[in-house]
Amino acid sequence: MTELAQTVIEIEKTTRRVFLARLQALGGLVLAANLPDVVNASEPAKYGADGMPHGWKDNPLAFVAIGNDGTVTIVVHRSEMGQGVRTGMPLIVADELEADWTKVRVTQATAEEEKYGNQDTDGSRSTRHFFEPMRRCGAAARMMLEQAAAQTWGVPVGQVRALNHEVVHEASGRKLGYGALAQRAARLPVPPRAALRLKSPAQFRYIGKGETPLADGWDIATGKAQYGIDSRAEGMLFAVIARSPVLGGKIASVDSSQAAKIPGVIKVVPLQSVAQGAQFQPLAGVAVIASDTWIAIKARNALKIQWDDGPNGTYDSQSYRAEQQQAARKPGKVLRATGDFDGALAKASRKIAAEYYLPHIAHATMEPPAALARIDNNHCEVWAPTQAPQVTREDVAKHVGLAPENVTVHVTLLGGGFGRKSKPDFAIEAALLSREMGGKPVKVIWTREDDLHHDFFHTVSVEHLEAGLDQRGKVSAWLHRSVAPSIGSIFGPDPKHELPFEVGMGLVNLPYDIPNLRIENPEAAAHTRIGWFRSVSNIPHAFAVQSFVAELAAAAGRDHRDFLLELIGPARLIDPASQGDTWNHGESPQIYPVDTGRLRRVIETATREARWGRKMPPGSGLGLAAHYSFVSYTAAVVEVAVNRNGELKITRVDIAFDCGPQVNPDRVRSQLEGAVVMGLSLALTGEITFKQGRAQQDNFHMYQVMRIDAAPPEIHVHLLPSTDWSMPLGGVGEPGVPPIAPALCNAIFAATGRRIRQMPVKDQLAQTAKSENA
Amino acid sequence: MDLSINGQSVQVSASDDTPLLWVLRDHLGMTGTKFGCGMALCGACTVLVNGEAVRSCVTPVSSLAGKKITTIEGVGATQRGKALQEAWVALNVPQCGYCQAGQIMSAAALLATRPHPTDTDIDAAMAGNICRCGTYPRIRAAIKRAAGKTGEVS
Numbered sequence: 035m036t037e038l039a040q041t042v043i044e045i046e047k048t049t050r051r052v053f054l055a056r057l058q059a060l061g062g063l064v065l066a067a068n069l070p071d072v073v074n075a076s077e078p079a080k081y082g083a084d085g086m087p088h089g090w091k092d093n094p095l096a097f098v099a100i101g102n103d104g105t106v107t108i109v110v111h112r113s114e115m116g117q118g119v120r121t122g123m124p125l126i127v128a129d130e131l132e133a134d135w136t137k138v139r140v141t142q143a144t145a146e147e148e149k150y151g152n153q154d155t156d157g158s159r160s161t162r163h164f165f166e167p168m169r170r171c172g173a174a175a176r177m178m179l180e181q182a183a184a185q186t187w188g189v190p191v192g193q194v195r196a197l198n199h200e201v202v203h204e205a206s207g208r209k210l211g212y213g214a215l216a217q218r219a220a221r222l223p224v225p226p227r228a229a230l231r232l233k234s235p236a237q238f239r240y241i242g243k244g245e246t247p248l249a250d251g252w253d254i255a256t257g258k259a260q261y262g263i264d265s266r267a268e269g270m271l272f273a274v275i276a277r278s279p280v281l282g283g284k285i286a287s288v289d290s291s292q293a294a295k296i297p298g299v300i301k302v303v304p305l306q307s308v309a310q311g312a313q314f315q316p317l318a319g320v321a322v323i324a325s326d327t328w329i330a331i332k333a334r335n336a337l338k339i340q341w342d343d344g345p346n347g348t349y350d351s352q353s354y355r356a357e358q359q360q361a362a363r364k365p366g367k368v369l370r371a372t373g374d375f376d377g378a379l380a381k382a383s384r385k386i387a388a389e390y391y392l393p394h395i396a397h398a399t400m401e402p403p404a405a406l407a408r409i410d411n412n413h414c415e416v417w418a419p420t421q422a423p424q425v426t427r428e429d430v431a432k433h434v435g436l437a438p439e440n441v442t443v444h445v446t447l448l449g450g451g452f453g454r455k456s457k458p459d460f461a462i463e464a465a466l467l468s469r470e471m472g473g474k475p476v477k478v479i480w481t482r483e484d485d486l487h488h489d490f491f492h493t494v495s496v497e498h499l500e501a502g503l504d505q506r507g508k509v510s511a512w513l514h515r516s517v518a519p520s521i522g523s524i525f526g527p528d529p530k531h532e533l534p535f536e537v538g539m540g541l542v543n544l545p546y547d548i549p550n551l552r553i554e555n556p557e558a559a560a561h562t563r564i565g566w567f568r569s570v571s572n573i574p575h576a577f578a579v580q581s582f583v584a585e586l587a588a589a590a591g592r593d594h595r596d597f598l599l600e601l602i603g604p605a606r607l608i609d610p611a612s613q614g615d616t617w618n619h620g621e622s623p624q625i626y627p628v629d630t631g632r633l634r635r636v637i638e639t640a641t642r643e644a645r646w647g648r649k650m651p652p653g654s655g656l657g658l659a660a661h662y663s664f665v666s667y668t669a670a671v672v673e674v675a676v677n678r679n680g681e682l683k684i685t686r687v688d689i690a691f692d693c694g695p696q697v698n699p700d701r702v703r704s705q706l707e708g709a710v711v712m713g714l715s716l717a718l719t720g721e722i723t724f725k726q727g728r729a730q731q732d733n734f735h736m737y738q739v740m741r742i743d744a745a746p747p748e749i750h751v752h753l754l755p756s757t758d759w760s761m762p763l764g765g766v767g768e769p770g771v772p773p774i775a776p777a778l779c780n781a782i783f784a785a786t787g788r789r790i791r792q793m794p795v796k797d798q799l800a801q802t803a804k805s806e807n808a
Numbered sequence: 809m810d811l812s813i814n815g816q817s818v819q820v821s822a823s824d825d826t827p828l829l830w831v832l833r834d835h836l837g838m839t840g841t842k843f844g845c846g847m848a849l850c851g852a853c854t855v856l857v858n859g860e861a862v863r864s865c866v867t868p869v870s871s872l873a874g875k876k877i878t879t880i881e882g883v884g885a886t887q888r889g890k891a892l893q894e895a896w897v898a899l900n901v902p903q904c905g906y907c908q909a910g911q912i913m914s915a916a917a918l919l920a921t922r923p924h925p926t927d928t929d930i931d932a933a934m935a936g937n938i939c940r941c942g943t944y945p946r947i948r949a950a951i952k953r954a955a956g957k958t959g960e961v962s
Binding site for chain 2: 114115116117118247248250251252254255256257258259260261263264266272297298326327328329331398399400401402447448449450451452479481482700701704705707708709710711712715733734735739740741742743745747749
C-alpha cells in the first residue's frame with residue numbers, strides 16, 4: 035500500500051465521514067475509490083455540487099422571505115470575500131423571482147449546510163454550483179406568488195404573471211404587489227422541481243447584465259461594513275497569542291510575570307501544543323487576554339517564552355531548495371506516461387532542460403485572521419470571517435466539547451480570503467479562550483506578524499522540465515517533474531506526494547499534442563503548514579509549463595504564439611481522465627471536457643488585443659501565457675519595459691477569459707483585474723523564507739505586495755462573449771492568477787533576453803544590469 | 809482625555825501610548841478605521857488629522873489633543889468625502905472592501921491639496937495604501953471621477 039493510500043485510511047479512521055467527503059471533494063475521491071475498504075467503490079462518482087458535503091439545496095423557504103411591505107430578503111449562504119457573491123447570488127434569485135432589486139435585502143446565512151447546502155467558499159465554484167439551484171429558488175417563489183394572486187382573484191393561474199415585484203392579471207388589469215401576496219404565498223406548498231418554469235435567458239432582468247450595484251458598496255465606502263475583526267459584544271475582551279514559531283513546537287517554559295503587571299491584562303493562558311498534520315487545530319501558544327487590543331499586544335511583547343522547536347526547527351528554505359532540486363533531477367513517481375519519452379529524447383535534434391523555483395507565499399489578507407466567540411448556557415456563538423462556515427462550526431464544537439447544533443457561526447464579511455480563511459484555526463482559538471474566561475466574549479486578533487509567521491503557506495516548488503525538439507522544431511518529447519510538499523500534509527501523515535487535486539492543476543492535465551510525454555512527482559516532505567492559496571498548484575505548474583514553452587519556442591526560433599497554438603493542436607475535446615486527471619476540478623468529465631478550441635480562442639483574443647507581433651522599442655517586450663484551470667480558460671499578454679539599470683515597468687496587461695456565461699460580468703472583470711495585480715505582485719516580490727523553522731518575513735516591509743504606483747496603468751479584460759446559458763459555468767475567482775507570472779517573465783525575456791526561472795523577480799534584473807554595466 | 813472626532817468632542821480613557829486606531833476601534837466602537845499592519849505600512853488605518861492623512865496605528869492618542877480627527881464615518885460630511893464615496897460606489901471599486909476606508913481617506917487628503925490630480929499625483933499619494941485584491945485601476949478612476957465633480961465647485 036502506498037503512503038498516500040495509508041494517509042487516506044488514517045484520515046478515515048481518525049475523522050468523521052463528513053470530513054472524508056470534504057477530502058474527496060478536494061480530489062481524494064478516485065484515490066479512495068481504489069480502496070474498497072474505505073468507501074464503497076460501487077457508489078457512482080458524484081460531480082459538481084453533488085460531490086460536495088451536503089450538496090446543494092434549492093428550497094425557497096430557506097433562501098427567500100418576503101415581508102408585508104414587499105421587501106424581499108434573500109439569504110446568501112456563501113462567504114463574501116471580494117468576489118461579489120453577496121451581489122451575484124441574490125441577483126440570480128431576484129431575477130427568477132421578478133423582484134425589483136431596489137426592494138431586495140441581502141442577509142448572510144449562519145453555518146447550516148443541512149439547510150443551505152455546501153458553504154465552503156473556495157475552488158471558484160459558488161456560482162458554478164449554485165446558479166441552477168438559486169434560479170429554482172427564485173422561480174419557485176415567483177410561482178407561489180402567482181398562485182397566491184390567482185387564488186385571491188379566483189382566476190386560473192395561467193392567466194396571471196409576475197412582473198417586476200407585482201403579479202398582474204392582464205385580462206382585468208388587476209395587480210397585486212409582492213408584499214400584499216406574501217402571507218398567502220407562504221402558506222402554499224413549494225412547487226415540485228419538475229413543475230418549475232424557469233425564465234428564458236431573453237427574459238433575464240439582471241443575470242448577464244453586470245449592472246447591479248454591489249450589495250455592500252455603500253456600507254464599505256462609509257465604513258459601516260462589518261468584517262470579522264469588527265465584531266463586538268457586550269463585555270468583550272481582546273486577545274492576542276504568541277504562537278510557536280515552528281510547526282509542531284511546544285512551550286518549554288513561560289514567564290508571564292512582567293506581562294501580568296501591565297494594567298488591563300486580565301489573563302495569560304497557555305494553549306496546548308499540536309502535532310503536525312493536525313488539520314485546522316490552533317498552534318501551541320500563550321494567549322494574553324486584556325481590556326483592549328493594544329494592551330494585549332504590549333503584554334504579549336513582555337512574555338518570556340522558551341520554545342521546544344521539535345523536528346521542524348531545522349527547516350531552512352535554502353537547504354530545502356537544494357533537497358528539492360536533488361529530487362527533481364532523479365526519477366520519481368510516474369503520474370502519466372504516453373509514448374516513449376526516453377527514446378524520443380535520445381532521437382531529438384535539440385534537447386532543452388530548465389528548472390523553475392517558486393517559494394512559499396503568504397496570503398496576507400488585508401484583514402488578518404480574527405474572530406469573536408462567546409459561550410452562554412452551553413451555546414457557543416462565533417463571529418468569523420470564514421470561507422468554511424460549516425467546518426468552523428464542526429471544529430469549534432469539537433474543540434469546546436459541544437454538539438455542532440449548539441454552535442452558531444455568524445459569517446461576517448471577509449477582508450480578503452484567498453484560501454487562508456478556509457482554515458478556521460483563529461475561530462477555534464477565540465472559542466477556546468472564551469471558554470477559558472467562563473464564556474465571556476473574547477475577540478482574538480492576529481497581528482500582521484502573526485499572519486505572516488503562522489500562515490498555511492502556499493507550497494514551495496521545484497519544477498524540472500526537459501524536452502526534445504525534432505528536426506522541424508516540433509516538441510517530440512516532454513518530461514515534467516514537480517517537487518512540492520502537499521496540502522495533504524495538514525490532514526494527517528504527510529503523503530509526500532501531490533494529491534489528485536494538486537496534480538490536476540496543470541501538471542498531468544497538459545492539453546498539448548505531444549507524442550512522448552512523462553510526468554513525475556518525486557517525494558517532498560512538508561515542514562510547515564501548507565494550504566490553499568488562490569489558484570493553488572496551478573501557480574507553480576503554469577509558471578513552469580508556460581515559461582518552458584516560451585523557452586522551447588525561442589530555441590526553435592519560432593514565434594511564441596504560433597508555437598503555443600501548434601503545441602495545443604487543433605480544436606478538440608479532451609477527456610481529462612485520458613490525461614491522468616481523475617479530478618477535473620471536481621466536475622464531470624462529460625459536462626466539462628477540456629476544450630482546446632476555447633484555449634486557442636483566449637490566446638488568439640489576448641494576442642490580437644495586445645497587438646502581438648508589433649515592433650517593440652528596445653528594452654520593451656510582450657510576453658504570453660495561457661492556462662486552463664477551474665474549468666475556465668485564460669490567456670494573458672504582459673507588456674514590460676526594462677531600462678539599463680534593470681528597472682522594470684509593467685506598462686499594460688491584456689487578459690482574455692472564457693468562463694462560459696457570466697452571471698455578473700462586472701464582478702468577473704473585477705476578479706480578473708485583481709488577479710492580474712495579485713499575479714504580478716506574487717511574481718515580483720512574493721516570497722516567504724524559513725530559517726530554523728521560522729518564517730523570516732515580519733510585515734509588509736519584508737513581505738512586499740504590489741502598491742498602486744507599481745500596478746500597470748492599463749489592464750484590459752477581454753471576456754469571451756457567451757450568451758448560451760445551456761453551457762456549463764466556469765470558475766472565476768482563481769483562474770486569472772496562474773498565467774500572469776509566466777507572461778511577465780516571458781515579457782522580460784522578450785525585452786532583455788534574460789530568462790527568469792526563479793520566483794520572485796525581486797532585484798534579479800537590477801543585479802544582472804549591475805554586473806553588465808560594471 | 810478629550811478628542812475631537814468628526815466634529816464631536818469625545819472623552820476617552822486609554823494609556824497615553826495607545827495608538828488612535830485602538831481607541832477608535834476598541835474604546836469607541838468606531839470600526840470603520842481598519843487594522844492592517846500596525847507599522848504604518850499598509851494605510852488601512854488612515855484618518856485625517858487637521859486634514860492631513862495620518863496612519864492611526866502609529867499615532868499615540870496623547871499626541872492628538874486639540875487636533876481635529878476625521879474618520880471614514882465622518883468624511884462623508886464634507887463635499888469632497890461624499891464625492892469620493894459616491895465615485896467608489898458608482899464604479900464598484902471595492903472587492904473585499906477592507907482597505908477601502910483607508911483608500912478613501914488618503915484620497916480625501918490628496919484632493920484637498922490637489923483638486924485635479926494627475927496619475928503621478930495619485931500614485932504618489934496612494935502608494936501608502938495596499939489593496940491586496942488589486943482594485944488599483946478602479947481607485948485611480950474613482951479619484952478622477954470625484955475630482956471631476958468637486959472640481960466644478962471648488
